[in-house]
Amino acid sequence: MRSIAIVFLALLGCSAPPIPEPEVKAPASDNLPRGFTAEEIERILDLSPLPDPPPDPTNRFYEDERAAHLGQFLFYETRLSGSGEVSCATCHLPNKDWGDGKKLGEAEGQMTRHTMTLWNVAYNRWFFWDGRADSLWAQALGPLEEPREHAGSRLRFAHLMHDDADLRRAYTQVFGALPDLDDASRFPPEGRPVPGDPEHPHAKAWEGMREEDRVAVNRVFANIGKSIAAFERKLVSRRSSFDDFVAGIREGDLYKQMELHEDARRGLKLFLGKARCFLCHSGPNFTDREFHDTRVPPLKGGKRLDPGRYDGVEKVIADPFNGTGAYSDDPGEAAEVKVDYLIRNGHNWSEFKTPSLRNSIVTAPYMHQGQFATLDEVLEYYSTLEGAVVNHHQAERTLVPVNLTEGEKRDLHAFLEALTDLSLDPALKRKPETPYLP
Template sequence: MTGRALIGSLIGGLIVALLAACGDRGPAAEFWMPAELGAIRSLWIGSLPPLPPSPGNPVADDPRAVEMGHRLFFDPRLSANGAVACASCHRPERNFKDGLARSQGLGQTRRKSMSVVAAAYSPWLFWDGRRDSLWAQALEPLEDPAEQGLGRVDLARQLGDDPDYRRAYENLFGPLPDLGDRARFPSASPNGDAGQRAAWATMTPEDRHRISTVFANAGRALEAYQRRLLPGPAPFDAFAEALLAGDQARANTLLSADQRQGLRLFVGRANCIHCHNGPLFANNEFHNTGVEAPGTAPADRGRADGVHLLQADPFNCLGPFSPARSQDCGELRFVKSTGTELTGAFRAVSLRNVADTGPYMHNGRFTTLTEVVDHYNRAQSSGISTDLEPLRLTAVQVQQIVAFLDALSAPLATPERLLRAPARADRVSGHREDPATESAPAASRNTPRL
């Protein structure tokens, strides 16, 4: 064998050996940059902290209030026609939304319903943030003529006339006022229809305060129930847990290649994480995302109006019906209330279970997630803010992000009985919780941690 032939033989053998070695190792492992891993950890449900306190609600985590609020939430008698409950627009089987572009109560609402799952983590409620607690938020639909339309006095009377409600209320909050004098306590509400508002004006300030105190306490019971509505671990969370533990082989079996690429785009080039960050995939801040027609002033001013409604709300953290201390109300005390960027801005919502909860956006404009991602990909200018920039994603990349969003769906980490209307045996006077499973609304229950 000549020298040249010998060299050629050796090189050929080396190439064969290298190819064989590569074949033994299988496909090359995916590489995640440290910044990507940090983002994945921040989105993982294992990073979800315990529920924050509710400064204006002393019974927020009282199991008795949970039971009372559970019944209130599903009770259609808390409406002017006896047919509309909180659960009519916040349906458990739809992740506590209703699947409509505009919710339907006694009339039609201005905006799409929002999920109340994990809403206790947000400092602001409603699309425009016009309430600053779940208990204050729960009050508005009860007397809104387009939703439940129940007079504030009528609600207090319902609580007093029902033996179970009366017992539950008085165990939590003390005696209900005597509402036997109907001339003194007519069907009245400051935010109801014209007749209810006129009747409210005839009541003395002291009686209005008594009724509003009962009203606020009903909201506190509703909040206690809604604080138990928490997200459960989704396929993404199982992937994140395996990846963060260094088991990439297992992680790759938990999300498809398209879902993994969609995740990489979500935390990277597409920058979805700018607004949808943290373990709830939401920063709960306000953004104008160009949903209105280009070149027009927003018909719905969003946060620009919502912040002033918040400040005027008598049930806010600093209001006369809140026992919170001023130092516990920092979000409200230092809220941003001016700026053109508030016009047409709406709260970024959680993307957990988003695949099952269309239509999308505050006005229900988009039917599918593909339409939503394509909207951000094109980045139509709002003419007001600079929240959007064209992403220039391919059609395949758009679908990869949609595939990743599918991996955020999971059953709630909430006892099954709380996801349906209470049976007679479960009503507020009869049910007793199993302290091993339901005594505290710890967000970390059923979630893995490293």
């Protein structure tokens, strides 16, 4: 079946290489759970265990403990904003499962998309709903300068790293010396590129700088992103009762298999079959790591025509911080293959990234505009596709109404619930006392 699934995904234009397979035992032939065909068992084994997040060669510091510690500090640091009041945790709240519970994100201004959870974020291949960043570190640079989010500028942040003794110590321990930012004639207090607005004071300050100074500031900016990414990599969820069930299949351990109750088992069968969920929510993180158009109607009063991946492709190719760029630690073949072969296609219009379903039980509301308040509303939508908006003639063909009964919806809900693991070192949920490790 796996080969069929691969052919199928290839037809959909999904070329993502799978997350590296963990070394796991083949299932013991006795003691398989009853009610599943051999083909279904094979599909189930593809869904667990979830290995460590894949490496990020474009970020040399992705596993560096000191970088992750600094990144955690910066994640909660409100000085990393224009007003001194916004941090990443303003919208990605540790006690709201790294989201904000709102339909649309907001800080300095109102966003047009829903805040994504950071659970298992490091398994992704593309970032943001439209995939306009190709690494976790490049993603972090977006909100820092976005006027509706942190509303800051890279020069302001470089000065902060330079002027604050603790941050300076933490930074130099990991990344080496900072440029000499004391010379105000070369390094104005604020400045950043402002696409489409050359008269903006930030843009004028930035354009007035020497090229080599801009490169030096960009490097500090990129390193801020790399340290935050090293922190985010720790937000992993992979020990759910479903994972116990699958471990039980591999080990022939019936007690472990009992972790998945009858209703959730029926839901799993639907997930793999009639309900067609696994066609997109595939692999051990329950996402194909690519983009689809689920035709979900826009929020009332929300942005009507969101191009989604159609714009994302263009933006990630143009991003100076993408994996092929000057600030990548491995601009070689792997990064090139990822970005250089991207082609913007008509079918990309209003496609959004397939989210993981691990922990989705706690990350309401759902979809790129938070259109659905509950999982039951999501299931109702997939069941009937009522209100679906056909945005263009190349509509997603995988998506058809799957006509679920009330009982089937309850079973699918029970299965999604069985994908929950909220255990996490509580020390990650707050700002450390210092940005450096002793």
